[in-house]
Amino acid sequence: MNLKSILAKPFANYIYNKIKKGMETAVQDQENWLKQLVKAAKSTEFGRDHGFEGIETYEDFKKKVPIRDYEQLKPYINKIKEGKENVLWRGKPLYLAKTSGTTSGVKYIPISKDSIDNHIDSARNAILCYIAETGNASFTSGKMIFLSGSPVLERVGGIPTGRLSGIVNHHVPKYLRTNQLPSYETNCIDDWETKLDAVVKETIHQDMTLISGIPPWMQMYFDRLSTQSGKKISELFPNFQVMVYGGVNFEPYRAKLFDSIGKKIDSIETFPASEGFIAFQDSQKAEGLLLNTDSGIFFEFVPAAEIFSDNPTRITLRDVKVGENYALIINNNAGLWGYNIGDTVKFVSTNPYRLVVSGRTKHYISAFGEHVIAEEVEHSLMKAANELQLRIAEFTVAPMVQQGEGKSYHEWFIEFEDIPADITALTALVDNNLRQKNVYYDDLISGNILQQLKITPVQKGGFIEYMKSIGKLGGQNKLPRLSNDRKIADALQPYVLK
Structure with missing residues (x-):
């Protein structure tokens, strides 16, 4: 030493x-x-x-x-x-x-x-x-x-x-x-x-x-x-x-x-x-x-579901609750005032005040009213992957809105370290995990409005090639876990396993 x-x-x-x-x-x-x-x-x-x-x-x-x-x-x-x-x-x-x-x-x-x-x-x-x-x-x-x-x-x-x-x-x-x-x-x-x-x-x-x-x-x-x-x-x-x-x-x-x-x-x-x-x-x-x-920042917290409302509830640290999902608002000594930084957080303790980052306010899927957030998809996939002993390299999720026959669904683009032998079993596990995590998604599945999610395997290095193609490879650039449209899904098509 x-x-x-x-x-x-x-x-x-x-x-x-x-x-x-x-x-x-x-x-x-x-x-x-x-x-x-x-x-x-x-x-x-x-x-x-x-x-x-x-x-x-x-x-x-x-x-x-x-x-x-x-x-x-x-x-x-x-x-x-x-x-x-x-x-x-x-x-x-x-x-x-x-x-x-x-x-x-x-x-x-x-x-x-x-x-x-x-x-x-x-x-x-x-x-x-x-x-x-x-x-x-x-x-x-x-x-x-x-x-x-x-x-x-x-x-x-x-x-x-x-x-x-x-x-x-x-x-x-x-x-x-x-x-x-x-x-x-x-x-x-x-x-x-x-x-x-x-x-x-x-x-x-x-x-x-x-x-x-x-x-x-x-x-x-x-x-x-x-x-x-x-x-x-x-x-x-x-x-x-x-x-x-x-x-x-x-x-x-x-x-x-x-x-x-x-x-x-x-x-x-x-x-x-x-x-x-x-x-x-x-x-x-x-x-x-x-x-x-x-440290020079005064924090405010808005229930995540209200962040895009005209008159959202705003609270201080004094009133936060464990387990609630909040949009994070900051006021700081650089001159940001009432500023929505775009992240959502969830407190796991109030003595002391510890939190986890649960997602982004603009990264969610609610094409059908389900309002699925990043924390929920990450939990659902990783729980299933651990159960089946799979290693995930990267993934993102987008809605597939069916205009003709057939029900709409969520499409999961996943890059595996090794392709699982049984995609069907993984799909069922992930879907069930998400239903347990999000009651609105569960209602849409049980109400026969949405069909079970679908998994689309992406080739090795596919996400890296995609990020390179849009000029966002490396540094602090991050792949969105969720999108409320098909822009990323469509751009990923050249990297999907045929």
């Missing part, structure tokens, strides 16, 4: 104790943040437009600040991009984070001098909590992958602009720089496959101890390493101890990732977004991610 590992433990314990104290004051911290945020933004253009001077309570805030998405915030963002100050927050943003939108194209999310610590410290705290709880700090002596988007930033309205991961790359602490891979030059490569080859070349002979990324990226990285070496990842990297991931549900990727690694290792889940670092796994023993209640 080197000096870095020795020093990490007392620092981890110090931060961990602060986080534990914060668990006890979470509700009060949230109420304090609302007051601080409103007070700080009173003189901004947004604050004047929305009467921040007259806001004293949360009820006042709800009356004056409606829930909005990026399109509704865009007029203010455009003024920031033109170089104007004091628009959403004091002064100018420190950065603009570029992120892909669905209807908006590229979105520009402000990150301020006040909010940057939320992004940097939260990632650090996730690792420090792990060290404090487990006592394992030896991995800090080895090499760690912090793969990012290109750290080369353009300027928009005089503001450095780029992908969040590229921005964060500039703030990796100096004491970790000597451990960090890949190199700055490799991180600057834009083409994903060229970049992946360079990452493999740089790391294949290194002592890798921590690897972070979204699960689909890590799987591609592991596959490329194994192809070149003919070895399991644990043979290549015998000191590989910790995997940090976020961005998508880990469960559909778990079995294949650990099979690629060749042994069980610890993992840390995070919930980062361009809009803010929402939550992180603070314990290896407890379910869920600890909500970041004292």
Whole structure:
């Protein structure tokens, strides 16, 4: 154990104790943040437009600040991009984070001098909590992958602009720089496959101890390493101890990732977004991610079924309930107000406040009134796959609306590691699991309105080829689990097993 590992433990314990104290004051911290945020933004253009001077309570805030998405915030963002100050927050943003939108194209999310610590410290705290709880700090002596988007930033309205991961790359602490891979030059490569080859070349002979990324990226990285070496990842990297991931549900990727690694290792889940670092796994023993209640963000929660209503219910942390599905709304010290980030969450505990990400507000199937969400399809498939000992590489689900004879159904496009001998048995299991999980879907099946779902196998590497064809391979790009139309389903046809 080197000096870095020795020093990490007392620092981890110090931060961990602060986080534990914060668990006890979470509700009060949230109420304090609302007051601080409103007070700080009173003189901004947004604050004047929305009467921040007259806001004293949360009820006042709800009356004056409606829930909005990026399109509704865009007029203010455009003024920031033109170089104007004091628009959403004091002064100018420190950065603009570029992120892909669905209807908006590229979105520009402000990150301020006040909010940057939320992004940097939260990632650090996730690792420090792990060290404090487990006592394992030896991995800090080895090499760690912090793969990012290109750290080369353009300027928009005089503001450095780029992908969040590229921005964060500039703030990796100096004491970790000597451990960090890949190199700055490799991180600057834009083409994903060229970049992946360079990452493999740089790391294949290194002592890798921590690897972070979204699960689909890590799987591609592991596959490329194994192809070149003919070895399991644990043979290549015998000191590989910790995997940090976020961005998508880990469960559909778990079995294949650990099979690629060749042994069980610890993992840390995070919930980062361009809009803010929402939550992180603070314990290896407890379910869920600890909500970041004292980090510059005031959270609101809307019952997921109401998010597109004209007058949805809005509640604070004080009133959330375990097991309810909520759309997540944030207000932060970068100037996002009543902002629907598009994710849905479900609390698994309120002492402390831990949650799981249950899906996306716009990723669901309700072509027939069933409102099936990502959490339900992932649970249904993985439960069946575990029962039949199948490994799933990737999948997505779309509705098939029959115009002529025959009943409509859900079509599941699945890439298997090995095609199951009995697709019919898998189909029945998945369908039954989904019926137990979603009462509306069950009613449609039992009422003879929908027929049983159908599984369409996708060829090996088919989803990767599809993502490549639309220019979204690698990085932080994620395949939607569900669509309410056939756009992805139709685009997948060339990759379906005949």
